[in-house]
Structures are given as C-alpha cells and as structure tokens.
Amino acid sequence: MINRALPYFIEDRTGQYTGSDFDEIYDRVFLRVGRPPPGHAAHYAETTLMVYDTGRRSSSKRYSQPVSREPSVILEFGPNGALGTISFVGSSVSMPMGQYLRKTSMFAGSLSRKFTGSNGEEYRWIHRGVSEHEWSCVDSRNYVVAHYTLKPPEKPAYNTSGNMLTIYEPFTHLAVEILASLTIMRYLAASKY
Template structure:
C-alpha cells in the first residue's frame, strides 16, 4: 500500500449502527457493515472488506433484547462478544479491551479525548484509532454522515478488528448494556 504519512480516514457514510459504508478518503480501505438478519431472537451483521473484493471479514450476532452475542472473524470460530471484548477490572462498560490478531492488547474508551466519541489505545497508551462524530455546525452532505473512523497508518492490518470492536462498543452504549 502507498504510504501517505497520514492515518486512514474512513468516512462513515450513514453514521448508523444498522449498516454503513466506511471508505478511506484516499481510497486505501473500504468496508461495508450490513445487517443480514433481524428478528426478536437475534440480529446478525456482517462486515465486508470491499478493498479486495467482497470478502466477509467479521460476523457479529447480537442476542435477544439487543444483548451481546457472538463474533467470528472470517471462517473462524464464534466467540462470545464478552470474551472477545472484555470489561476492564476497574471502569465502566464504556471501556473494554481486546487482543488483536497481532497478539497485542487494545482498549476502546468512550469520550476520553476531546473531539473523539471513541478512542482506541494500545497497552502503551498509544493512540491507534478513534471514531469522531460530525462536527457541530458542519454543513449536511447528501452522501456522508460526517462521522469518521480514523486508524493510524501503521495499523491497516487491524482495520476489520477495529471496525468490528467499535461496532460492538457503539452497540453497548446505544442499548445501555
């Protein structure tokens, strides 16, 4: 991939948990979050990597009453979301950690940095990713929500995991879990 010396800025086209497209402004990465089934007992979402085709990279299945369910990456095993994205011993449900496919620990936290709705740091407290809402007063655009998932340039290999874990975190807050 081309090195731009800048993070991946994935524009969230709808800003909705029910589905969206996440497209880097330099077209280096593209993902789609799509709800594939919805019912009283579960809801299933699939994240597709549109950069290199239409490969599903993660499946999120939430339980009844919007409870946390399972996550699977690619054709891997289903793992309980609560095991993948663990609560911290001290803190709120709005801050959780996970082990990435690179074996490193990452933590999402809600509203801990100015201008960021969500912030993801590694075990050394280094900024890895963030999710920002539309800036107040910014004009409305027909093709964009104004929300952005930012992933530092050194971490494109974790983009699907960042989007999947962020989706779970946003679901936790949206449903007060």
C-alpha cells in the first residue's frame, strides 16, 4: 500500500531543463518538459518549452513517443535569453514570465524569484540557498515546499539519473506549477540573465 503522505520523489531523467521526463518513483505523477511536438512546432518559437502531465511513466524510447495530451503549461522564452510568456492551458491564463515569476526585491539577483500559486499562496525559489540542493522552493513562512538536486558528476548512478525533484506532501497538487517555475529559474541560470 502506498503511503500518500510521502513527498513526491520525482526523478528527472536527463537533468536538462530543455527536455526531460519526470517520473515519480511511486508512480503517482508523470511529467515532461520538452519542445512542441513536430506537428505544432511551426506555431511556436524555437525557444518554446511545454510542461505536460503525461499520465504515464516514460520509457527508454520516450523521445520517439510524442505526448498525446495537450500541454499543461507553455513557456515561450524570448530571444537572447530574455523572458517571454507563460500560459496555463487549462485556465487560459497567460502573462509575461517577469510578472509571474517576480524578483524578490528591487536589488535581488535574478535567481531569487517568487510566484503566486493557483492556491493564492506565495512561493520563492532560492538558488543554492540550502545545503545539497541546487534549487529550493519555500513558502511565505520559509518552509521548504520543494527542492531540486542534480547528481554530482563524480557520483555514480545505478539504474537512475540521480537528479531529483522532491515536492512535499501538502504541496503535491502544485507539481505542474512547481516544475514550470523551476524550468524558468533553470533557464535564467543557464542564460545568466
């Protein structure tokens, strides 16, 4: 019997923010970040990423199997590392990424940003602010809601990538939003925005 109170332990199969499958180790959630499917690519910029709730575990042939669902979130990045637009497909909400994922203060760096979740609560991403976590997401009381860890290159991986997104139980309903906002944060870090 699965303990539903456990955090979501979601393996990031590639560790690349531009495309990866995210499979929860207890089969409770299956997400994917990737480019638009071939038939839809002409409608989007080359820098567009989509976040899917795939509903099924990925396989070793995951890139040859296009997702048959609509994306949950569309991330349309601007040219030269600029932020663009985030669109939540189910609710038809679309806004500039800089408005959705705001700097925590006027003088804060671009890698410290906050967003308001669909539950009305505010969450903040911190880059390397907590020991052993590449990224940490905290709520307004500074409780860790989620964290993302990349496998150190010197450590071996056995039947797993070693890259893990952990989302704590009270916040698992925000899994798609957490992954979408994390993807933007990782884009900013890679672009040195």
